[in-house]
Amino acid sequence: MDLAIPSPPFLFKPQNLLRPSLLHSLNFESRVFAKKPLISRQNSRIRAQFLDQKVDEGFVLEDVPHLTNFLPDLPSYPNPLQKSQAYAIVKKTFVSPEDVVAKTIVVQKDSPRGVHFHRAGPREKVYFKSDEVRACIVTCGGLCPGINTVIREIVCGLNYMYGVSDILGIEGGYRGFYSKNTLTLTPKVVNDIHKRGGTFLRTSRGGHDTQKIVDNIQDRGINQVYIIGGDGTQRGAALIYKEVEKRGLPVAVAGVPKTIDNDIAVIDKSFGFDTAVEEAQRAINAAHVEVESVENGIGIVKLMGRYSGFIAMFATLASRDVDCCLIPESPFYLEGRDGLFEFIELRLKENGHVVIVVAEGAGQEYVAQSMLASERKDESGNRLLLDIGPWLSQKIKDHFTEDNKMPINLKYIDPTYMIRAIPSNASDNIYCTLLAQSAVHGAMAGYTGFTVGPVNSRHAYIPIARVTERTNTVKLTDRMWARLLASTNQPSFFSSDESVQEVTGETFDMINNKSTFT
Ligand SMILES: Nc1ncnc2c1ncn2[C@@H]1O[C@H](COP(=O)(O)OP(=O)(O)OP(=O)(O)O)[C@@H](O)[C@H]1O
Numbered sequence: 001m002d003l004a005i006p007s008p009p010f011l012f013k014p015q016n017l018l019r020p021s022l023l024h025s026l027n028f029e030s031r032v033f034a035k036k037p038l039i040s041r042q043n044s045r046i047r048a049q050f051l052d053q054k055v056d057e058g059f060v061l062e063d064v065p066h067l068t069n070f071l072p073d074l075p076s077y078p079n080p081l082q083k084s085q086a087y088a089i090v091k092k093t094f095v096s097p098e099d100v101v102a103k104t105i106v107v108q109k110d111s112p113r114g115v116h117f118h119r120a121g122p123r124e125k126v127y128f129k130s131d132e133v134r135a136c137i138v139t140c141g142g143l144c145p146g147i148n149t150v151i152r153e154i155v156c157g158l159n160y161m162y163g164v165s166d167i168l169g170i171e172g173g174y175r176g177f178y179s180k181n182t183l184t185l186t187p188k189v190v191n192d193i194h195k196r197g198g199t200f201l202r203t204s205r206g207g208h209d210t211q212k213i214v215d216n217i218q219d220r221g222i223n224q225v226y227i228i229g230g231d232g233t234q235r236g237a238a239l240i241y242k243e244v245e246k247r248g249l250p251v252a253v254a255g256v257p258k259t260i261d262n263d264i265a266v267i268d269k270s271f272g273f274d275t276a277v278e279e280a281q282r283a284i285n286a287a288h289v290e291v292e293s294v295e296n297g298i299g300i301v302k303l304m305g306r307y308s309g310f311i312a313m314f315a316t317l318a319s320r321d322v323d324c325c326l327i328p329e330s331p332f333y334l335e336g337r338d339g340l341f342e343f344i345e346l347r348l349k350e351n352g353h354v355v356i357v358v359a360e361g362a363g364q365e366y367v368a369q370s371m372l373a374s375e376r377k378d379e380s381g382n383r384l385l386l387d388i389g390p391w392l393s394q395k396i397k398d399h400f401t402e403d404n405k406m407p408i409n410l411k412y413i414d415p416t417y418m419i420r421a422i423p424s425n426a427s428d429n430i431y432c433t434l435l436a437q438s439a440v441h442g443a444m445a446g447y448t449g450f451t452v453g454p455v456n457s458r459h460a461y462i463p464i465a466r467v468t469e470r471t472n473t474v475k476l477t478d479r480m481w482a483r484l485l486a487s488t489n490q491p492s493f494f495s496s497d498e499s500v501q502e503v504t505g506e507t508f509d510m511i512n513n514k515s516t517f518t
């Protein structure tokens, strides 16, 4: 494939150095380049020379859109943080646009440099005058500890760091844009909200109508939109950003990823997750206390996790009282050798009790088969899950009472909403503050269509599409699941002759094409 090299003056502009658009113009496919260069090695050397050796072979930047991409004449201003007391003695007040965060930090000597994201933080120039900003904040999807902290810190960050005072709250999720009046948000109004669970702005599922939302943004003169929500919400945010771009509006769209399930890709962990895992300990502890006090006690705790078993996995690892953890990514079976029934019987004989943690999305096929249920969806189009908890409890009861096999004492605990309807803990609060401030710095700097989040502990600006293109799930081939199996000593539920690939979630999509249960 021949290399169509743009003229050097274009190439050597510093702002062009690392952009994927440039890589595209050089016949690179930015995202797969690290693994699969589309040009020959010789050509890539030519390219590296042209780029003043700033772009090494295998370096990929996941650029985020900027308002000047479609509004080239947009004026910029010195960042008011230059005069901020908060940043007065910071050594390096501003983050260079060339500071990047590596997606993969465990590498070999000869590995390509791989994918990188812009480091989040204040930029030297901003593209909004403080008194011309009209920002809005919306929260969508399910609840999660820490949403109120993010709202509070966006409001306070805009006001204290950038002198912005015109901030609106959109009530009740996406549909609030076109069906509700707005709330006025000031540091005073949001002062205490981080101490409460839930969302001060309320939330909803469904109701995303891009045209109506952007009409409303335009009508109200909003020029910064902060959207807090999960994968569905971020998909909606991407559509809003695209429509804003199509209409040529000077509106920055910033996403803050929120999900109790920790199912958002790329970022290290979602806010509120640690709080939820901590709260889950209380339920697990209660189950343990109950079953320890009776003969042949079996405790079952159901935790959230639609397609991703992170809450169940981390709650199990943290607790040490859990004998077996069942997650959507790891098919399990009940009967026969190394099945769940055999394992329970063994533990009862050994310890007199057993605690099982089950993620709500685990074993859905089983429940569906036994209930002959048809698929139902919520307003956002998410599949409504069948209740694995009572189903599993009943199956275990039936098994042990059949032929008077063994007298058992089964206690079922379902703390589902309790783990997400609480305020965030201290570390999540700090995390939420960083997310909010990063989002504010990014929007003020003119970035748009981006989401914020920590990548290998460094906060970064990530193109929205990167966090929505796949669901973050527990990889059975990763060490963390092995650590759990080593800690509980539970069966892995796959036999050695079975290909691990078949059960890792890497070869099939857990959402659309569920795994087969044997
Ligand atoms: N593909 C999509 N395109 C546009 N909007 C979407 C899309 N998917 C979901 N939305 C909108 O995003 C909002 C939230 O979506 P959803 O209910 O799926 O929750 P979420 O953001 O994924 O959060 P969580 O799953 O963590 O509760 C809803 O208002 C929904 O209409």
Ligand SMILES: O=P(O)(O)OC[C@H]1O[C@](O)(CO)[C@@H](O)[C@@H]1O
Pocket: 141, 142, 143, 230, 259, 260, 261, 304, 305, 306, 360, 378, 420
């Ligand atoms: O009942 P709701 O509020 O729609 O939300 C339940 C779902 O939301 C989640 O908490 C994700 O936000 C899932 O774990 C759960 O299945």
Ligand SMILES: [Mg+2]
Pocket: 141, 230, 231, 232
């Ligand atoms: Mg979701």
